[in-house]
Amino acid sequence: MKNKSFFSRCFPERVVVVPTLSQFEEGEKPNDPEYVRSVEYTRLAARNFRNIWRNKSPAEFEEFRELVSAHWPGIEVHAPELNGRYPPQIQMFFQENGLHREIYWSGFGFQAWLQMMTHFLRGEESDILVLDEPDVYLHADLQRRLFHVAKKRFKQIFIATHSAELMNEANAADVILIKPGLVSGARITSDAGYRSAHALLGSSENADFARLARAKRIVAFEGNDRTLFKRFEQKVLKGGVLSDPDTLSIKIGGYEHWHRVDNLTWMFKELFGMEAKIVALFDRDYRSDAEIDDFQRRLSDSGVVCRVLQRKELENYLLETEPLCAAIQKAGLRREVRISEREAQDLIATVAEVHREDCLINIQSFATKYSSLKRDGRDPSTVLKTAKIEFDQDWSTIGFKKRIGGKQFLIDLNVALRDKYGINISNAMIADEFEVRHVDDDMLSILGLVNSALS
Template sequence: MISRLRLVHYKGFNDFTLSLKGSSVIVGPNNAGKTTIIGAVRLCAYLINQAHSRKPDVLVFDETRDRKIPGFTLALPESQFTQENIRHEFRETETRLELEFTNRAKLFAVWPVEDDAYFYLEQLEGMPVRDKNAARQHFGSIGVVPTISPVEHREVVLTYKHVKENYNTRLVSRHFRNQIYHLRDREPDKYPDFVAFALENTPEIERCALNLSTTSGEPELDFFYRETSTHTEKEIYWAGDGLQIWLQVLFHIWRQPDASVLVLDEPDVFLHPDLQRRLVRVLEDVNSQVILATHAPEVLAEWSRESVVIVDRTKGKSRRVNDDRAFAKLNDALGSGFNLRLAKTLRSRVALFVEGTDMKILRNVAKTVGAHRFSKEKGLAVVPMEGYSKRGMSSAFGWLNESFLNNAVDVFVVLDRDYRSDQAVEQANAELKAFDVRVHAWKRKELESYFLEASTIARMTGLDLDTIESLLDECVQETKTDVLSRYLSERYHEEKGPKQHLVSTNQKYLPEFDTLWANQQWRRHAAPPKAVISALNEKLQEIGKKPVSARGISYAMRRDEVPAEMRDLILNVEQLLHTSHL
């Protein structure tokens, strides 16, 4: 298996090291270098195949490593590789690739400034490979699934040599029927195996067969399949692009069973989500290390966190996701059912993560302050988190946004403060900001706390302002015991350690709480608003008034009654939505 790839002054990379552990999914922003990395591995695959078939033909001197060693002339076919831009920023400096395997064998490919390019292999440090038998023993073959496109309308019979030589060129999809034809012609015992493999992994079809036609002059090939649902027989050209790509990908995976490594560059481009997830299941069954570059969230969701490798050519090395909980949340959100709300998020300009049903209330306030795009959710995807503990969903999406969408989506998360200290809130904010997530923790206990607004409630009930203020104060005072216990509990958990006891925590923070509770504004902001509104409604009903709710208050609020903190948050999101619309 491949353990490390180093690219030095190679194309878009100045000096970059990719570290792998088993099968790996390579992700990163657009223009991060994923395709260049896959191309470098493909190049190494070609060189290893060369070493498998011939012995070293030149004695080379590697100046960087200061050693003479038997090597090979490095000549690449133009149909498969472009060398014009192989030097980083077209600079006149040595370019090199270094590929290392888990058995400590290494391949070095070098493009000196003046001398001819060369490559050489070491089975161990300082022990060069001197013949093709040693190359085969220490370097397993690297299989490549080429970049696939839809098939041609017509396909005449071509020679086996021509078809095989173009397995890794842009012509590969033009030859799909020929590839199957020569399989059937040269290895008739294996042809049924491929058909069985294709049908097993493609339940949409129940039969497939290759036909040779000579009625129109040149012999032509047709590949027919029969749909499972309609029993209709069609030629593959009349299938959708997804099915055409899928069958080709299956063929190139199937034909390389002995490859120690299998490399794929975004094979999911034409595949719908079900086929993308199915592709992962197929790859899990192969006996090879899989190296797959992808942009597809569905593909990512099917792999374990340990398999995901993030690349960015502006950095010096690859990195991995270290947060199991965040990745688990990502898998939950993107998993086999593919959450439709998150699917919308991927197509939106702004993703807003809120707790519970907060958006129903925020939508009313948005209308009041003139944030029309926000209120109608135009370009806005709202993802409920169901509690503070689920904030990992937003960091997971922030990572997905950075890795896959080049930060094309602005990510906001709005958190309840509850009774967390300023330090705890700042720590949570920093964790989210590390994933390019904009975070806002309410200064009051939670969103509903902003709707204990006496002037609005007075207008809704027909009672005077002083009466409502008095009733609210009574209801808030009734929650003191509950607030105290939660306040002290939060402090205990924040400071919990081997020498920390509940009694000492209470002694330390009880005087602080008493001071805070003496402040009318603080206690109204800290009281549980649902309990306060419930108690208020009992008092209102006792005097013949209709009950109120946070949602109803949010609808009745006037613009000048909307707290500045909430108004500014909504308008900031609205501004982003307008900017993206221009």
């Protein structure tokens, strides 16, 4: 590499690097604006924090104030001002629960948060963020909150961390383990990789058991659905139950393991002497409405709030045309490939149609097995015909998104995207394009059920 400008020409990406953070000065004198600008992006920024915001325009400070208030509820930050003494000093106050305090008298976690939000405002949606060990400054809830603020504001983020909380918020494919002595990092691709990562971070089965013992609320999923479900929750609700550290998520397997949920109530009462609130969410798979109704009645007798998704699995709720197309188009732009909305829609429809016949066969197979188990006396041809009518009705109204296998569809869609455009999209990229209006009514209902049952 010849020099910095040569590198910038070759790689014209804007990178926002958050410098080392430190505590604010008790007294901060007015400094020369040119000097303040020269240290604004360095480790000396904390010592000139009030000066930095004194030099900004009212519009810039308003953006900062709104960003802080939006992600730290109950806080109102005021613009810096001279104290009128001699020699003059700059003061900057904030209000919390009716109390006014100078920022020096806040906790270091809040001081670090103010600094990070200041540096976040340097960047734009197309920029890259580099952040080193924010867990040093913030407790667990703020770490999770910071992660999602960063994901929303930047195209790509690089966070060095020892925090299991931050790692749990990210998609597995986005986590890379870096160990001394290795030439390169290792990307997590399995549950075993997660266990290895947690072992390196110092967590253990004992720590998980301790969380179980103090849990007040439990959400039981079939598989690794917590992250995606939480993304939907954060789109719709502020302070949802999955963001609460007293909510524990556990994996119970599918329908055949429903008795595990039934046993949870007994376990908490007998082992921990407590009445835990429990909600269990199950995938629909290829089951009929009748089988689902029967299953939910069976579990409701156990005292556990149970809900079966109306769509085949949780990934199916990502299959909304507008955000799906937007994710494809953005992925294309990153590779300088322009993809029209019509092209994206046509590709989605083509991939979906390939799955239609297999989907119908699976639905009819499930219906036949359930009819045989219930011994309802129906002729097999009647069972198959009824299942097809139900399938055709779903496909003609809500489209493929309800009954198709969501996971496999997204895998096949990415194969088609790689073949045609050389791009990929992830679940997180699709979820980032969602607005509340895109969230299916069934998902809204489930979110309401989970939060009301566990509140």
